[in-house]
Amino acid sequence: AQSVTQPDIHITVSEGASLELRCNYSYGATPYLFWYVQSPGQGLQLLLKYFSGDTLVQGIKGFEAEFKRSQSSFNLRKPSVHWSDAAEYFCAVAPISGGSYIPTFGRGTSLIVHP
Amino acid sequence: DAGVIQSPRHEVTEMGQEVTLRCKPISGHDYLFWYRQTMMRGLELLIYFNNNVPIDDSGMPEDRFSAKMPNASFSTLKIQPSEPRDSAVYFCASSPRGGPVYYEQYFGPGTRLTVT
Numbered sequence: 001a002q003s004v005t006q007p008d009i010h011i012t013v014s015e016g017a018s019l020e021l022r023c024n025y026s027y028g029a030t031p032y033l034f035w036y037v038q039s040p041g042q043g044l045q046l047l048l049k050y051f052s053g054d055t056l057v058q059g060i061k062g063f064e065a066e067f068k069r070s071q072s073s074f075n076l077r078k079p080s081v082h083w084s085d086a087a088e089y090f091c092a093v094a095p096i097s098g099g100s101y102i103p104t105f106g107r108g109t110s111l112i113v114h115p
Numbered sequence: 116d117a118g119v120i121q122s123p124r125h126e127v128t129e130m131g132q133e134v135t136l137r138c139k140p141i142s143g144h145d146y147l148f149w150y151r152q153t154m155m156r157g158l159e160l161l162i163y164f165n166n167n168v169p170i171d172d173s174g175m176p177e178d179r180f181s182a183k184m185p186n187a188s189f190s191t192l193k194i195q196p197s198e199p200r201d202s203a204v205y206f207c208a209s210s211p212r213g214g215p216v217y218y219e220q221y222f223g224p225g226t227r228l229t230v231t
Contacts, residue, residue: 034219043119043206043222044158090158102148102171103220107157 002027002093004106012112013081021076021109023091031093033074034103035065038088050074086113119223121207127229133195136226138207139188146210148220149182149192153203197230
């Protein structure tokens with residue numbers, strides 16, 4: 001079974017600073033990979049996804065993520081954080097095959113943005 | 116499209132009462148998921164449906180929980196009787212059919228349930 005680890009429960013950055021949120025997965029092959037964002041009081045919204053091809057994926061709101069097979073990682077990045085980026089971020093993986101394509105979500109990383 | 120619609124947004128009830136949460140998926144989506152989110156356990160998949168048929172309910176915590184999807188545009192999650200440990204945010208999500216697009220889930224705003 002696949003699993004997802006987000007090592008950082010909280011991350012605090014200053015507005016305008018760069019951001020990197022870590023995500024590591026465990027799976028026998030390359031899975032499908034996702035990042036979701038959850039703003040306070042809202043449901044999860046897809047930021048970006050990786051299925052195949054270019055390992056650097058662009059998403060909405062200026063986010064990008066890089067898939068590194070050798071490290072089993074799919075870290076989320078943003079060059080300059082805005083106060084409105086404060087939210088909970090979830091990494092998710094879904095198996096490519098096996099009959100059950102249901103994604104597994106990480107525990108989330110809470111992003112705090114200081115003015 | 117209005118997105119996934121959930122009702123009510125907030126529910127406060129007393130222990131022992133029946134609670135019914137409702138979800139309207141995005142039109143044309145074949146898959147519907149129910150999740151529970153708590154601080155302790157994170158986001159847990161409870162059950163999911165494909166074309167109105169329950170496929171996997173292994174995440175349903177116990178017999179007090181039941182879910183139905185009588186048609187493609189409506190699903191319910193019922194808790195009877197409710198207990199304080201059921202307090203959580205319950206999300207409904209839907210996915211379109213086929214291919215990798217299938218894995219992209221569209222979440223509703225959630226129902227915050229408080230059982231006193």
